[in-house]
Amino acid sequence: MNRSSYVGRFAPTPSGYLHFGSLVAALASYLDARAANGVWLMRMEDLDPPREVAGAQTAILQTLEAYGFEWDGDCVRQSERHDAYAQVLERWFSQGLAYTCTCSRKQLQAYDGVYPGLCRNLGHAPSDGAIRLRVPELEYRFTDRVQGEYRQHLGREAGDFVIRRRDGFYAYQLAVVIDDAWQGINNIVRGADLLDSTPRQLYLQELLGIAQPRYLHVPLITQPDGHKLGKSYRSPPLPADQATPLLLRALRALGQPTDEQLLYGTPQEVLRWAVQHWDAGQIPRLSVIAESGID
Numbered sequence: 001m002n003r004s005s006y007v008g009r010f011a012p013t014p015s016g017y018l019h020f021g022s023l024v025a026a027l028a029s030y031l032d033a034r035a036a037n038g039v040w041l042m043r044m045e046d047l048d049p050p051r052e053v054a055g056a057q058t059a060i061l062q063t064l065e066a067y068g069f070e071w072d073g074d075c076v077r078q079s080e081r082h083d084a085y086a087q088v089l090e091r092w093f094s095q096g097l098a099y100t101c102t103c104s105r106k107q108l109q110a111y112d113g114v115y116p117g118l119c120r121n122l123g124h125a126p127s128d129g130a131i132r133l134r135v136p137e138l139e140y141r142f143t144d145r146v147q148g149e150y151r152q153h154l155g156r157e158a159g160d161f162v163i164r165r166r167d168g169f170y171a172y173q174l175a176v177v178i179d180d181a182w183q184g185i186n187n188i189v190r191g192a193d194l195l196d197s198t199p200r201q202l203y204l205q206e207l208l209g210i211a212q213p214r215y216l217h218v219p220l221i222t223q224p225d226g227h228k229l230g231k232s233y234r235s236p237p238l239p240a241d242q243a244t245p246l247l248l249r250a251l252r253a254l255g256q257p258t259d260e261q262l263l264y265g266t267p268q269e270v271l272r273w274a275v276q277h278w279d280a281g282q283i284p285r286l287s288v289i290a291e292s293g294i295d
Helices: 018-036 056-066 080-093 105-111 170-184 192-208 240-253 260-264 265-276
Strands: 007-010 039-044 098-101 130-133 141-143 149-151 161-164 187-191 214-218
Touching: 007 018, 007 187, 018 039, 018 080, 018 187, 018 214, 018 265, 039 056, 056 240, 080 098, 080 130, 080 161, 080 170, 141 192, 141 214, 149 192, 161 170, 170 192, 187 192, 192 214, 240 260, 240 265, 260 265
Parallel strands: 007 039, 187 214
Antiparallel strands: 098 130, 130 161, 141 149
């Protein structure tokens, strides 16, 4: 691939600071792009102001810089992209592809996360509730570069899903597809916790006439008790003074080779070495237990 043919991105959510699981996803995304001599973009997925931690956006970018990451261009913020989402939502609503749902969480508890279409034909006004997208009774499938073939029947396994919440904030599924297309993203590297979101995104791409990108879902980093490392569970922020050893741990979690001499190098030196030795075919499919000291 030449530099113009690969466009990747890292898109953190500022609901907390970067933790080791975030580092693994960022590292995989960065190395895959740079090894292909590609573009690597930064996007802040700040769609949910009530859950955003004050100062997290700045801290995330500063942490990435301390760990040696360099991105192309300016960081894009989804909070500045609401007009683009609104235009698509209004078009789909007028075409009957989207509708308003007034169901409460309590009403939907019995349906095991699959929306049963209770409001599909009731004609509620857009301001009365959440906006859902009608899904077809079709199976969507794709081949992930690490996880292999993945398939999901949207009607039976997902149901009509929310694209704008009741509180007026736009949903991740809608924003991520619109912004990936706008930025020209054609390679998506992210955590395997988003694997089951991908079929919904394939459907959104179909509606928008967008070419399907390549996908690579890296394994989740878990605690020994099986819990995923995350902002809400025993996952402290990445310390800036541990950048080199934590980058090496992240490389091992991704199945990549390391060199003991790198332990004495700078984060930039580790990343340069890792780009030269990157092999996505060595990434494990299954979740990886965090090494001692990461939690």
